[in-house]
Amino acid sequence: MPATSSTPSHLGCALLGLLARAPSTGYDLARRMQRPVGYFWSARHSQIYPELARLERAGLVVHQVVDGAGPRPTKRYAVTPAGMAALRAWVGEEAQPQPVRDLETLRLWSVWTVEPETARGLVRQARAGHEEALHAYQAELSSIAGQPEAQDRSHPLFASVLTLEGGVRTRRAAVEWCDWMLQRLG
Amino acid sequence: MPATSSTPSHLGCALLGLLARAPSTGYDLARRMQRPVGYFWSARHSQIYPELARLERAGLVVHQVVDGAGPRPTKRYAVTPAGMAALRAWVGEEAQPQPVRDLETLRLWSVWTVEPETARGLVRQARAGHEEALHAYQAELSSIAGQPEAQDRSHPLFASVLTLEGGVRTRRAAVEWCDWMLQRLG
DNA sequence: CCTTTCATGTAATGGGTTACATGATTCG
DNA sequence: CGAATCATGTAACCCATTACATGAAAGG
Numbered sequence: 088m089p090a091t092s093s094t095p096s097h098l099g100c101a102l103l104g105l106l107a108r109a110p111s112t113g114y115d116l117a118r119r120m121q122r123p124v125g126y127f128w129s130a131r132h133s134q135i136y137p138e139l140a141r142l143e144r145a146g147l148v149v150h151q152v153v154d155g156a157g158p159r160p161t162k163r164y165a166v167t168p169a170g171m172a173a174l175r176a177w178v179g180e181e182a183q184p185q186p187v188r189d190l191e192t193l194r195l196w197s198v199w200t201v202e203p204e205t206a207r208g209l210v211r212q213a214r215a216g217h218e219e220a221l222h223a224y225q226a227e228l229s230s231i232a233g234q235p236e237a238q239d240r241s242h243p244l245f246a247s248v249l250t251l252e253g254g255v256r257t258r259r260a261a262v263e264w265c266d267w268m269l270q271r272l273g
Numbered sequence: 274m275p276a277t278s279s280t281p282s283h284l285g286c287a288l289l290g291l292l293a294r295a296p297s298t299g300y301d302l303a304r305r306m307q308r309p310v311g312y313f314w315s316a317r318h319s320q321i322y323p324e325l326a327r328l329e330r331a332g333l334v335v336h337q338v339v340d341g342a343g344p345r346p347t348k349r350y351a352v353t354p355a356g357m358a359a360l361r362a363w364v365g366e367e368a369q370p371q372p373v374r375d376l377e378t379l380r381l382w383s384v385w386t387v388e389p390e391t392a393r394g395l396v397r398q399a400r401a402g403h404e405e406a407l408h409a410y411q412a413e414l415s416s417i418a419g420q421p422e423a424q425d426r427s428h429p430l431f432a433s434v435l436t437l438e439g440g441v442r443t444r445r446a447a448v449e450w451c452d453w454m455l456q457r458l459g
Numbered sequence: 460c461c462t463t464t465c466a467t468g469t470a471a472t473g474g475g476t477t478a479c480a481t482g483a484t485t486c487g
Numbered sequence: 488c489g490a491a492t493c494a495t496g497t498a499a500c501c502c503a504t505t506a507c508a509t510g511a512a513a514g515g
Binding site: 103107126127171174175178180181186188189194197198200203205212213216240242243246249253256271 | 283
């Protein structure tokens with residue numbers, strides 16, 4: 088008897104995407120979630136472990152106990168055929184526009200209430216953050232863009248290049264925007 | 274006896290920012306939260322009403338009962354001097370890099386698992402969304418950029434121009450990125 | 460010896476969405 | 488006469504963060 092198949096949560100789909108690229112332990116997923124997935128999604132281990140259990144109950148992943156250093160048995164998870172199907176279905180879904188949540192812009196929106204020097208400091212900080220991210224994306228991108236698999240549309244690296252290119256472009260635009268603002272703030 | 278003054282929640286600061294521009298009822302704040310603030314932050318009325326009560330308990334806003342059409346008394350809120358100070362303090366705070374949460378990119382990251390035509394559909398949808406947002410921002414921007422107050426660094430409209438310019442630049446970059454991806458996806 | 464890394468879990472709390480609830484006025 | 492707008496609130500639920508808890512091995 089298969090579990091009722093509603094699409095898993097966003098986090099569940101993120102984990103399926105990670106496991107479809109390489110089977111992992113929960114601990115390992117938490118690390119991969121920081122980098123490189125953290126560029127566009129994030130989760131802590133405290134959220135990952137219960138979600139893995141939910142995915143397994145739904146038949147989308149299975150685990151196998153392996154040797155490890157923790158006090159409890161170390162579990163290596165892998166995607167099942169049903170899990171792969173769920174991932175594909177989710178990717179193909181109609182995407183409804185998600186609400187934006189940008190704390191930096193929210194703060195900037197009230198920048199008229201503070202001293203010019205405070206405002207400049209705020210923008211300089213934002214610029215530094217965007218530039219740092221830009222460099223990280225560019226480094227990651229140049230390390231994989233040369234590999235032949237990056238040309239293959241059905242290979243994970245192909246998708247990695249697409250997302251990294253997006254990161255590079257938006258961060259570059261953000262840095263330019265900060266420079267434009269610094270000019271206006273005299 | 275003033276309330277203990279820890280910085281309010283992000284939502285609280287968003288509401289202070291709205292009220293600093295113009296006193297409003299909770300209902301009105303919910304509408305303004307959709308547009309134009311919805312470009313970078315959002316909240317429902319069910320979240321706004323309790324937060325207004327919290328801000329009032331902290332002495333950052335006050336309300337005045339006015340004539341209105343609802344079954345309960347209609348309340349118009351305004352920022353107090355303490356509220357204005359809290360808003361300024363929050364804007365000047367050290368900004369720690371916030372975790373990104375981009376569902377569109379997360380989906381794209383698993384695009385290697387689906388058929389090329391599905392992938393193209395996904396990118397076309399994303400492109401349409403970004404282009405629609407771009408046009409909305411440009412329209413809003415051109416409606417205020419001409420006004421003389423938009424040049425005054427201590428006027429709300431000045432900050433509106435900054436945020437809208439950022440929206441235009443990032444959405445433009447996103448549209449170009451989608452076109453770049455469509456080329457690669459044949 | 461102390462810190463880091465491996466490794467998995469739970470509990471408390473905060474933030475956010477959806478749904479429930481009420482009721483007058485205005486417009487088609 | 489039904490739908491939309493004005494107008495405020497509560498309750499249930501989901502998602503996410505922080506903190507609590509345990510314990511071995513490796514390296515400085």
